[in-house]
Amino acid sequence: MPSKVYVTRKLPEEIETRLAEHFEVRSWDHEDQPVPREKLLEEIKDVDGIFCMITENIDAEVLDAGKDLKVVANMAVGHNNIDVEAANSRGITVTNTPDVLTETTADLTFALLMAAARRLVETSDILHRGEWGAWSPMQFTGQDVSRATIGIIGLGRIGETVVKRAQGFDMNVLYYSRTRKREKETELGITYRDLETLLQDADFVVLLLPYHSESHHLIGQRELALMKRSAVLINSSRGGIVDEDALYEALVNEEIWAAGLDVFEQEPVPVDHPLLTLSNVTTLPHIGSASVETRLAMAHLVTDNLIHVLDGKEALTPVY
Ligand code: DGY
Numbered sequence: 001m002p003s004k005v006y007v008t009r010k011l012p013e014e015i016e017t018r019l020a021e022h023f024e025v026r027s028w029d030h031e032d033q034p035v036p037r038e039k040l041l042e043e044i045k046d047v048d049g050i051f052c053m054i055t056e057n058i059d060a061e062v063l064d065a066g067k068d069l070k071v072v073a074n075m076a077v078g079h080n081n082i083d084v085e086a087a088n089s090r091g092i093t094v095t096n097t098p099d100v101l102t103e104t105t106a107d108l109t110f111a112l113l114m115a116a117a118r119r120l121v122e123t124s125d126i127l128h129r130g131e132w133g134a135w136s137p138m139q140f141t142g143q144d145v146s147r148a149t150i151g152i153i154g155l156g157r158i159g160e161t162v163v164k165r166a167q168g169f170d171m172n173v174l175y176y177s178r179t180r181k182r183e184k185e186t187e188l189g190i191t192y193r194d195l196e197t198l199l200q201d202a203d204f205v206v207l208l209l210p211y212h213s214e215s216h217h218l219i220g221q222r223e224l225a226l227m228k229r230s231a232v233l234i235n236s237s238r239g240g241i242v243d244e245d246a247l248y249e250a251l252v253n254e255e256i257w258a259a260g261l262d263v264f265e266q267e268p269v270p271v272d273h274p275l276l277t278l279s280n281v282t283t284l285p286h287i288g289s290a291s292v293e294t295r296l297a298m299a300h301l302v303t304d305n306l307i308h309v310l311d312g313k314e315a316l317t318p319v320y
């Protein structure tokens with residue numbers, strides 16, 4: 001008898017075909033809507049594995065409802081939507097999708113940095129509204145990226161890959177992470193700073209760290225006040241790392257110059273969210289890993305993890 005797997009979203013055909021070759025599959029067949037909680041609790045009752053997204057909150061209640069559950073395979077590198085400790089304590093393996101999305105997410109992070117620095121979205125909107133006006137010396141001026149100082153908070157795989165992008169623009173690279181990585185300093189030619197000094201010295205502060213209780217609102221009023229008035233804050237990790245009310249105040253009061261946000265505390269971000277009313281905030285709908293190739297690679301890796309674990313083998317990319 002094939003193992004049973006529940007898939008929480010409509011997937012591309014090539015992934016559905018692969019899953020069907022190995023498992024008895026049931027799916028929530030919608031592309032843009034997460035599976036309702038009640039439905040998830042019902043569907044999980046008799047399955048061995050779940051193929052889930054960051055939109056599903058896989059907490060103790062879900063894990064307990066899944067009496068036969070052996071593996072929770074998340075289609076994301078971040079796994080703050082899963083209570084990993086609760087899963088592991090129940091003998092359930094949790095997997096994520098590292099590596100396959102590193103370059104794509106680093107590209108997007110750098111694109112967002114450049115867009116925020118040079119006001120790409122704001123000025124394109126002005127053009128479309130017919131408000132361009134005559135060319136003038138200081139019209140639409142932004143911040144230089146080349147030779148500026150970038151401060152990367154969180155030096156994981158994506159952080160390291162952003163370093164390479166930044167060095168291509170002759171940027172001076174500072175980093176902060178909970179554990180200092182001296183060997184990376186020599187290897188990559190980057191400089192460690194404690195959090196406060198990094199915030200004071202960087203022209204661009206880029207958040208690339210995982211979200212958990214200790215990184216919740218890591219960037220709040222105090223931290224924003226330390227930043228330069230000309231600084232740009234970029235967040236492509238998780239919305240909860242930034243106190244959005246404090247960020248709004250800092251931007252309105254011109255304590256910092258601009259922000260580029262790919263992530264929000266609540267997603268989809270409500271269209272009447274105060275941050276969306278500001279012209280110096282560049283916003284994107286959580287598209288860090290969204291290239292065709294990368295999203296397919298992520299889905300294949302989720303599938304491989306399910307196959308491995310449900311075949312009684314070690315997961316390829318487990319999280320603990
Ligand atoms: C991740 O992988 O954690 C991203 O945020 C989702 O693409």
